Amino acid sequence: MKYDVVLIGGGLSSLVCGISLQRTGKRCLMVSGGQNALHFSSGAFGLLGFRPDGSAVERPLEELDKLPANHPYRKVGAAKMHEYVNRVKPFFASCGVMLDGDPERNSWRLTPTGTVRPSWLAMSDVTLYEDSVVSIGRKALIANIAGYLDFNTAFLAEGLEKAGVTCRLEAVALPEFERLRTSASEMRSVNIARVMDHDQVWKKFVEQVCVLLRDEDVVVLPEVFGLQDEHVLEQIRECIPARVVFVGTMAPSVPGIRCQSALKTAFEQAGGEFLMGDEVISSEMDGERVLSVRTANLGDTVLEADHFVLATGGFFGRGLQATAEAVSEPVFGLDVDAPEERTQWYNPDFFAPQPYTRFGVHTSENLRAMKAGKEMENVYVIGSELGGADALCEGSGAGIAVMTGFKAAEMING
Amino acid sequence: MNDHKFEQCIKCTICTAYCPVVAVNPLYPGPKQAGPDGERFRIKNKFFFDENLKYCMNCKRCEVACPSGVNIADIIHSARMRYGHQKPNLRDMILASTDLMGVMARPVAPVVNAVAGSKAGKWAMDTFLGVDQHRTFPKYQFKGFVGWFKREMEASQASYPRQIAFFHGCSTEYQHPEVGKAFVQVMNALGFGVQLLDEECCGVAMISNAMWKQAKQHARHNVAAFEKAVDAGLPVVTTASTCTFTMRDEYPHILGVDNAKVRSSIVLVEKFIHDLVDKGKVKLVFRKDYKARMAYHIPCHMEKLGWSIFTKNLLQMIPGADLTVLGSGCCGIAGTYGFKKENYAYSQAIGQPVFDEIARVNPEFVVSECDTCKWQIEMSTGYAVKNPILILSEALDLEATAKANCVNG
Numbered sequence A: 001m002k003y004d005v006v007l008i009g010g011g012l013s014s015l016v017c018g019i020s021l022q023r024t025g026k027r028c029l030m031v032s033g034g035q036n037a038l039h040f041s042s043g044a045f046g047l048l049g050f051r052p053d054g055s056a057v058e059r060p061l062e063e064l065d066k067l068p069a070n071h072p073y074r075k076v077g078a079a080k081m082h083e084y085v086n087r088v089k090p091f092f093a094s095c096g097v098m099l100d101g102d103p104e105r106n107s108w109r110l111t112p113t114g115t116v117r118p119s120w121l122a123m124s125d126v127t128l129y130e131d132s133v134v135s136i137g138r139k140a141l142i143a144n145i146a147g148y149l150d151f152n153t154a155f156l157a158e159g160l161e162k163a164g165v166t167c168r169l170e171a172v173a174l175p176e177f178e179r180l181r182t183s184a185s186e187m188r189s190v191n192i193a194r195v196m197d198h199d200q201v202w203k204k205f206v207e208q209v210c211v212l213l214r215d216e217d218v219v220v221l222p223e224v225f226g227l228q229d230e231h232v233l234e235q236i237r238e239c240i241p242a243r244v245v246f247v248g249t250m251a252p253s254v255p256g257i258r259c260q261s262a263l264k265t266a267f268e269q270a271g272g273e274f275l276m277g278d279e280v281i282s283s284e285m286d287g288e289r290v291l292s293v294r295t296a297n298l299g300d301t302v303l304e305a306d307h308f309v310l311a312t313g314g315f316f317g318r319g320l321q322a323t324a325e326a327v328s329e330p331v332f333g334l335d336v337d338a339p340e341e342r343t344q345w346y347n348p349d350f351f352a353p354q355p356y357t358r359f360g361v362h363t364s365e366n367l368r369a370m371k372a373g374k375e376m377e378n379v380y381v382i383g384s385e386l387g388g389a390d391a392l393c394e395g396s397g398a399g400i401a402v403m404t405g406f407k408a409a410e411m412i413n414g
Numbered sequence B: 001m002n003d004h005k006f007e008q009c010i011k012c013t014i015c016t017a018y019c020p021v022v023a024v025n026p027l028y029p030g031p032k033q034a035g036p037d038g039e040r041f042r043i044k045n046k047f048f049f050d051e052n053l054k055y056c057m058n059c060k061r062c063e064v065a066c067p068s069g070v071n072i073a074d075i076i077h078s079a080r081m082r083y084g085h086q087k088p089n090l091r092d093m094i095l096a097s098t099d100l101m102g103v104m105a106r107p108v109a110p111v112v113n114a115v116a117g118s119k120a121g122k123w124a125m126d127t128f129l130g131v132d133q134h135r136t137f138p139k140y141q142f143k144g145f146v147g148w149f150k151r152e153m154e155a156s157q158a159s160y161p162r163q164i165a166f167f168h169g170c171s172t173e174y175q176h177p178e179v180g181k182a183f184v185q186v187m188n189a190l191g192f193g194v195q196l197l198d199e200e201c202c203g204v205a206m207i208s209n210a211m212w213k214q215a216k217q218h219a220r221h222n223v224a225a226f227e228k229a230v231d232a233g234l235p236v237v238t239t240a241s242t243c244t245f246t247m248r249d250e251y252p253h254i255l256g257v258d259n260a261k262v263r264s265s266i267v268l269v270e271k272f273i274h275d276l277v278d279k280g281k282v283k284l285v286f287r288k289d290y291k292a293r294m295a296y297h298i299p300c301h302m303e304k305l306g307w308s309i310f311t312k313n314l315l316q317m318i319p320g321a322d323l324t325v326l327g328s329g330c331c332g333i334a335g336t337y338g339f340k341k342e343n344y345a346y347s348q349a350i351g352q353p354v355f356d357e358i359a360r361v362n363p364e365f366v367v368s369e370c371d372t373c374k375w376q377i378e379m380s381t382g383y384a385v386k387n388p389i390l391i392l393s394e395a396l397d398l399e400a401t402a403k404a405n406c407v408n409g
Helices: A012-023 A060-066 A072-076 A078-085 A088-094 A153-162 A175-182 A189-196 A199-212 A231-239 A254-269 A397-413 B031-042 B051-055 B061-065 B072-083 B090-096 B098-117 B119-129 B145-159 B169-174 B177-189 B204-208 B212-231 B241-255 B269-278 B300-305 B308-317 B344-361 B371-381 B388-395 B398-404
Strands: A002-008 A028-032 A107-110 A116-119 A121-123 A139-145 A166-172 A218-222 A243-247 A273-276 A280-286 A289-295 A303-310 A368-371 A374-381 B162-167 B192-196 B236-238 B266-268 B292-296 B321-325 B365-367
Touching (some): A012 A028, A012 A088, A012 A254, A012 A397, A028 A303, A072 A078, A088 A121, A139 A153, A139 A199, A175 A189, A189 A199, A189 A254, A289 A374, B031 B051, B031 B072, B061 B072, B061 B300, B072 B241, B090 B204, B098 B119, B145 B177, B162 B177, B162 B212, B177 B269, B177 B388, B204 B241, B212 B241, B236 B241, B241 B266, B241 B300, B266 B269, B269 B388, B292 B388, B300 B308, B308 B388, B344 B371
Parallel strands (some): A028 A273, A139 A218, B162 B192, B162 B236, B236 B266, B292 B321, B292 B365
Antiparallel strands (some): A280 A289, A289 A303
C-alpha cells in the first residue's frame, strides 16, 4: 500500500502532524502501538513553564534563545515558534477541542497537591489564573464522590491551606455510583465519568454539592465530567453558586481521553487511516531513504511512503529502549543522543533532574533523523522521541509535541 | 517472565477505559485487575482466582488499547483455563457446539427454526436452558454450503490456474451458505480454484465456555489440515473474522497449540483480495448499475487483527458504494455471551451506542465480517447485515472480472 506519509506513533505530536498533513492533501497512515500519553494529561498544555534553575517562566517565547542548542524549540526556530503558538487554539478548535489561555503568556493552574503550576493553554476542565499569588479563593469546598480514591482530597486541602485557603472536605454518595463500588478496583476516573455523562446523574451530583455549600467561594471537583461532551463543564459552572475548579485525578485522564478521541476523529474525518494496536516491525531502506515499513498486524502487506514521521514517544512509548549496554531506537535503528557510559544516564538523587529524560533520537536542525552519522532524507522525528529537553522539569511536553508536529508537517509539505 | 507479558504492565489503567464490560457490569473486576494485577497473585496461589473472570467477553479491546503490549485478555483466559472451576452446563455445551448443533438441526431445520422462533420455544429455552428469550436465533438452512459446492462447483475447480483452500466455518455451512457461494464465485472470477479443507469448528465458543479439551482437539485437527494445505502451496482463506483470529492467535496463545507453520497463511478474503489488487495481480471490474449506501461495523476481532483497513479499501473501490465507517464499538454479542440469560441485559447495554449510531446513519444495510455481530445487529436494529464478500459478489461484474483476469469460464 502506498501513502504520502506514514506516521509511527499515535499520540499528541503524531495527531497534530497527521491532521495538518491530511488537511493539506497528503494521504496519511498512522500506526499506533496502543493508546498514548494524552491519557495522563492534566488537561493543561505546557510550552515552557520553568527555567533550569526552577524559576517560573512568564513569557516562554522570550526564553527560547536561552535553551540549549539541541532543544526541540531551537530546531523549530524562533520565527516559527512565534507563528505556531498563535495557530494552536484555532487548530484545536477546528478539531472540537476548545483551549483557554494566552498563547504568548503563561497562566497558572491548581494541581492535585493544592499548589499552583505555570500552564500555557488548557482544556475547558482547567481553570487558569493570571498570577501565582492567586486568589484561588478564601474558602474552598472540596467535593469528592464517595469511595473514589484517585482524587486525594486531603493532599489537595493540605496544599490549599498552606496558601491560606480554608478547606472543607465532603464526599457525595449517589446510588448510581454504589454499583461501581462492587469492584473497588474499578472506581476509576473513566468509569465514574461514564456514569456522570448521563445528564440526570451529574445534575443530581451538582444538586448535592449545592446543598453542601455554605459560605465557600470555591468548589473543587475532580476531572470526571464531560467525557463525551465538554459543554457539561460549562453547565456545571453555571449551576453552582461559587467558582468551580476542576482538578486532575489519577490516570486515565478524562480531558486527555476526550482530546485524544477528538483529534483521532479529526484525523480520520480528514481522510487519514489510523491503525490502532499495531506496530512497525521492519523497514526497507535505500541509502538515506526509508522506502517502506511492515507492521505486526498487516504481515506481508508492505506500507510504502514518501515520508515517515517517527513519533514513538521516548522511553514511555517504547520509542527508546535501554539495555544494560546501550540506549537504542527500535524502529529504524537511528542514532540516539545518550552518553555511552551507563552511570551518566541517571542521577542517584531520585528527585534531581534525570539525564535520561533528555535522551532521544539525534536529528539535524530540521528534525530529520540521523542514522550512522548521516541525515535521513525522509524520516522526521517529533514529540518526546526527540532528545534535548527535560519535559518534566521544563513543563514543555505538550508544547514540544505540538510545535514539532506543526514543523514536520511544514517540512514535508515543502 | 511470561508469554503474555504481564510484567510489562505499568498500571496505567488505560485498558479499563476501553473495556465494554466494565462500563455496564459491576461484577466484572475489569481487565487490569482480572489480567495482570490478578495474575501476580494467582501465580503465588490459585486461591486468588476469581470466577467473575467469566464476564470477560474476550473482545480484545484492552489489548488493542494497551500502550505496553500486554496481552491482557490472553492472561484472563489462560487463567480461566488454568485455575477456573467453571464447568460448562448443558446450555453452554449446546451454544458452544456450533458444528454439532448444525449437523443435528439441519435435517429438521424448518422444525428447529419454527420452534426456536416461537414464543413457546423461546420461553422453554429461557426457562430450562437459560438462553434469553429476547434473543432471535439465526435460522438453520436445510441445505448447506458444502453440499451445494460438491454438487455444483467442485468438478470445475481444478481448471483454475491458481488454487486456494477455503475455511468456511460453521455459520457459512449451517446458517449463511450464501456467503460461501459468493466466496466461490468471486474467487473463481479472479482465477482461483477453491478447495475445501477437512475442517472442524474453530472452537472459539468452546474457549468462551470453558470446554478446553474439545477446543484443543479442534485446534489440533485444524492445524493439521492447514499444514497439509500449506504444504501443497495453498493459502487458507476465510470469510469470518473471529474464526480467523482464533485460529491465528488463540490457538497458540490460549490453547497452546502450535500453528507457527501455518499462521501467516491463514488470511481473511478481504486481505487476500486486497493484497492481490495492490500488487496488480488481479483486476476487479465493477458493475455500473451497482449502488448502495452502507455502514461498516468493525467487529472487535477485526480491530484486534488490525485488518479493517483491507475491507474499507476494498469497499471504497466499488464506484457505487457510499460507505460510512461506524465508530469503533462492541455490538455486545461476543459469540455465545449475549445468548445467555445472565448476560442478555449487559450485552444489549454494551451494544446500544452501536445500535444508536446505525439508526442515525440509516444505511441500506450494515457491513460486517462477523456473523454473531450480524445476528446481534439484525435483531437489535432491524437493519440487514452483509458480509463484505457478499457485497463484492453483488458489486462485481463477475463475467467481466473473469475476462480481465484471463479466466476461461
